[in-house]
Amino acid sequence: MLSLYSTTVRSRLMLGTARYSSPAVLAQAVKAARTEIVTVSLRRESAGERAGQAFWALIRQLGVRVLPNTAGCHSVKEAVTTAHMAREVFGTPWIKLEVIGEDDTLQPDVFGLVEAARTLSAEGFEVFPYTTEDLVVAERLLSAGCQVLMPWGAPIGSGRGLNNLFGLTALRAHFREVPLIIDAGLGVPSHAARALELGFDAVLINTAVAQAGDPVQMAAAFAQAVEAGFAARQAGPIEPRDLAVPSTPLIGTAFRG
Amino acid sequence: MKILVNGAWRETQHAELARALEELGYGGSVVTTALNGEFIATTQRARTVLTEGDRVEVLAPMQGG
Amino acid sequence: MSLPRVYPIIDDAAWLPRLVPQGVRLVQLRIKDAPEHAVRTQIEAAQAYCRAAGVQLVVNDYWRLALAAGCDFVHLGQGDLDTADLPALRRARVRLGISTHDDGELERALALRPYYVALGPIYPTLLKAMPWRPQGLPRIAEWKRRIGSIPLVAIGGITLERLAAVFAAGADVAAVVTDIVRAADPEARMRQWLAVAGAEPERVSA
Numbered sequence: 210m211l212s213l214y215s216t217t218v219r220s221r222l223m224l225g226t227a228r229y230s231s232p233a234v235l236a237q238a239v240k241a242a243r244t245e246i247v248t249v250s251l252r253r254e255s256a257g258e259r260a261g262q263a264f265w266a267l268i269r270q271l272g273v274r275v276l277p278n279t280a281g282c283h284s285v286k287e288a289v290t291t292a293h294m295a296r297e298v299f300g301t302p303w304i305k306l307e308v309i310g311e312d313d314t315l316q317p318d319v320f321g322l323v324e325a326a327r328t329l330s331a332e333g334f335e336v337f338p339y340t341t342e343d344l345v346v347a348e349r350l351l352s353a354g355c356q357v358l359m360p361w362g363a364p365i366g367s368g369r370g371l372n373n374l375f376g377l378t379a380l381r382a383h384f385r386e387v388p389l390i391i392d393a394g395l396g397v398p399s400h401a402a403r404a405l406e407l408g409f410d411a412v413l414i415n416t417a418v419a420q421a422g423d424p425v426q427m428a429a430a431f432a433q434a435v436e437a438g439f440a441a442r443q444a445g446p447i448e449p450r451d452l453a454v455p456s457t458p459l460i461g462t463a464f465r466g
Numbered sequence: 467m468k469i470l471v472n473g474a475w476r477e478t479q480h481a482e483l484a485r486a487l488e489e490l491g492y493g494g495s496v497v498t499t500a501l502n503g504e505f506i507a508t509t510q511r512a513r514t515v516l517t518e519g520d521r522v523e524v525l526a527p528m529q530g531g
Numbered sequence: 532m533s534l535p536r537v538y539p540i541i542d543d544a545a546w547l548p549r550l551v552p553q554g555v556r557l558v559q560l561r562i563k564d565a566p567e568h569a570v571r572t573q574i575e576a577a578q579a580y581c582r583a584a585g586v587q588l589v590v591n592d593y594w595r596l597a598l599a600a601g602c603d604f605v606h607l608g609q610g611d612l613d614t615a616d617l618p619a620l621r622r623a624r625v626r627l628g629i630s631t632h633d634d635g636e637l638e639r640a641l642a643l644r645p646y647y648v649a650l651g652p653i654y655p656t657l658l659k660a661m662p663w664r665p666q667g668l669p670r671i672a673e674w675k676r677r678i679g680s681i682p683l684v685a686i687g688g689i690t691l692e693r694l695a696a697v698f699a700a701g702a703d704v705a706a707v708v709t710d711i712v713r714a715a716d717p718e719a720r721m722r723q724w725l726a727v728a729g730a731e732p733e734r735v736s737a
Contacts, residue, residue, distance in 0.1 A: 216585055225531030235529070250530020251498065253472040253523065256491030261526020265496060268527070269579035272601065278530045286503055293505035294498040294525055300551035300584030333554055365531065415531035496548075508549075509718045 211410055213357055213388055214303070214335040216274070218245040221405065222435040223276070223390065224428070225415025226250075232267050234424055239271050242428035248276045248305055248413065251295055265298075276337060278305040279325075283318070288325040292334055304329060305337045305359065305392075315365045315393075319346040323353050330354025339392055342376030344383055351387065358387055359413065362404065363394025366416040370400035371407075381408045398427075398434030405438025406446065470521045484511035487524065497524050534647060534682045536698070536728035538706040539721065540591075544576040546712065551586055553721040559606055559706070561591035574600045589628055598623055604646070609636050617643065628684065632666070637677065645681065647704065650674045652687025653697060656709070668700040675701035691720065694727050 210217045223246045229235040239247060249268060254261045268275060277295035282288040285308065292304045308325055310318030317340055326336050336355045340346055347358055360380055363369035371377055372394065381389060391404045392413040401412045414431055421427035468475050471490060478486040483499065483506060499506045500523040506514050516522075535556040541547070542562055551558070560577045562570050570593050578600045581588035589604040590597035594615050597605050606628040607615055620627065626646035631637045640648055655665050665688070675683050685702035690710045697705050707724065714720035 226529040227531040229529065248530050250528050251525040252528035254492075254495065254497055254526035255472070256495075256524075259495065261528060262496050264529060265527040269583050272579070272582050274585050275583045280530050290500050290503055290505045293507075294500060294523075297505075297507060297552045298496060298498045298525075298527055300548060300580065300586065302554065303585065413531075507718070509716065 211388065213246075213337075218274075220245045220432070220435075221411040221439055222401070222432050223247065223411060223413040224418060225413060226268070227415055228419040229424065230419075232264070235419075236267060236271060237425045238418055238428040239273060241425045242418070242432045244273060244432075246274045246276055247271075248278050248415070249299065250278050250280050251291060251298065274303075275299050275301060276303050276305050277301065278339075279307050281309070282307060283309050283321075285321045285325045285328070288321070289328050292325075292329050296334070302333055302335045303337065304334050305339060307339045316361075317341060319343060322346070323349045326350050326355050327353035337390070342373055342380045344380060347380060347384060347387075351384070356387070357390065358384070359390045359392040361393040362391045362400065362412075365393045367394045368396025368417060369394050370396055371403060377409075378407060398430045401431055402434040402438035402441075405435055406441050408442055411435075467516065467518045469516055469519065472522070472524055478516070481515050482512055483514040483516055483522070486516060486522075487511065492524060495526065497526050499524055534684075534704050535587075536704055536731055537724050538589075538684060538686075538704050539711055540686075540706055540708045541712065544573050544580065546717075547577060547580045547584075547586075549718055550711070550721050551580070551584055553718055554725045555586060555721065557587045557589070557704070559589040559591055561606075561708075562593070567596070571596050571600070574602065578602050594620060594625070598625065604628070606630070606649070609639070612639065612643075630686075631674075637674070641678065641681075647682040647684050648674070648678050649684040649686050649706070650702075651685065651706075653685050654688025654690075654693065656688040668696060671697065671700040671702050675703075691723055691727065694724065695731075698728070698731050 210219060211221055220243055222242055222244050224239060224242050224244045225248045226235055277299050279288040279291040282291050288308045306326055308318045308321040309315055322338055326338050329336050330353055337357050337359050338350050338355050339359045342360050350358060363372040388410045390411040390413055391409050395401055395412060395414055396417050404412050418424050418428045468477055476490060478489055480486045480489055502521050538557050539550055539555055540559040540561050562573055574590055574596050577588055588602060589606050590602050591606045592611050594605045604626045608630045628647045628649055629640040629645045630649045631640050650666055653666050671685055682703040684704040684706055685697050686706035689697055689705050689707055694705055711717050711720050
């Protein structure tokens with residue numbers, strides 16, 4: 210069971226809700242993934258349109274918990290205002306905090322991220338910051354009031370997997386008690402399994418499922434991968450070695466001295 | 467007066483944000499609002515007065531990653 | 532496990548989008564005198580909203596409908612205890628909150644190992660035609676002594692002005708109906724309740 214702020218969940222797979230071909234496919238993927246948490250966002254609504262209401266009704270029907278994001282925010286002010294708006298509409302103090310610094314990589318503006326995290330934590334939000342593997346930034350985010358971190362695997366939507374293994378494993382080793390959720394850039398289930406094997410607590414997947422040929426099947430595959438990775442971690446994997454160690458005993462082998 | 471609503475110029479007869487939203491066709495929608503970058507809670511809308519050139523954001527739940 | 536300190540009780544799921552965003556994490560849906568289909572719709576709407584927002588919903592009385600809607604927490608009065616299928620609720624891992632007014636009711640409640648025990652009415656209330664005289668603050672202290680680490684929910688006539696005293700007397704959670712829903716600005720009143728409760732020190736559970 211995974212504890213995030215004062216909530217406990219069984220599933221270590223979280224899904225983003227963007228970029229699906231249709232609401233029906235989204236709903237089926239969410240069920241196939243057996244996820245308990247999905248990310249959602251806010252967008253400008255045209256007068257007379259009811260798209261927002263329809264989407265929100267669909268999400269509520271699925272019985273999953275929402276984690277609203279501040280996607281598209283480039284400044285502290287924008288992120289904080291968006292968080293307030295999200296809390297009003299979604300009713301939850303949870304916020305996936307994104308303060309984007311650069312539009313090609315969509316990488317976080319870590320300075321703005323820490324400041325926004327501090328402001329929002331003080332206002333009672335339960336912040337899930339989308340961050341890098343930088344240890345100092347992580348420390349600052351925790352001091353600012355975050356109890357969970359969401360380090361990137363690779364740039365959003367890139368499907369590259371765990372880009373900086375050294376940095377990510379250092380982050381895991383450095384903050385043993387903090388729930389760490391790999392968010393962004395994972396492409397295939399083996400990336401997710403690897404993340405759980407390395408000891409990360411959960412993964413958040415969006416594009417890799419939504420844009421797969423068969424999102425529902427891919428969602429199920431990711432669910433299996435996350436369970437496998439977690440079970441493997443619990444089962445105590447062998448350590449990698451540089452030299453060979455025979456698995457078949459040499460004693461009693463024929464044709465030896 | 468002319469105000470910017472979700473990036474587009476709109477004309478409104480009403481000074482209060484709540485009435486302006488209704489006039490613009492948002493009555494009955496689940497939306498959240500900001501004025502000139504500041505969050506305006508639903509309960510504050512009736513008391514929030516608009517001026518010429520104000521920027522209003524009207525947002526609703528949407529898909530997100 | 533501890534419960535949030537503030538526990539609004541509403542009679543319509545439409546209150547949820549108004550009150551929950553103020554910071555509410557625990558809420559009871561108490562509907563009286565409505566046809567079953569209407570109650571079912573209300574419970575389903577409340578369950579859907581609370582699930583998404585991560586708020587703990589407690590359904591008063593209609594345990595069958597609550598079970599069907601996938602709710603995991605039900606509040607029962609002593610009368611409800613006579614007819615509720617408690618083994619079914621246990622099998623479904625539904626948590627129970629039970630109302631008590633006197634020693635006999637408290638003993639009956641404790642035997643069922645509830646998730647919380649409610650005591651009321653602390654003060655004279657406007658809502659129910661109560662057969663019970665107000666319990667008062669000393670009764671809160673007495674109840675807390677007897678139930679120990681099980682959360683004690685105080686209910687009935689609690690106002691913002693009385694809230695600190697109710698906690699000081701030993702209540703873990705303060706339930707509220709009228710003081711919020713009949714306020715001129717319910718959202719603001721809800722925030723004030725949460726602010727006062729938030730200033731309470733953490734209770735260390737046994």
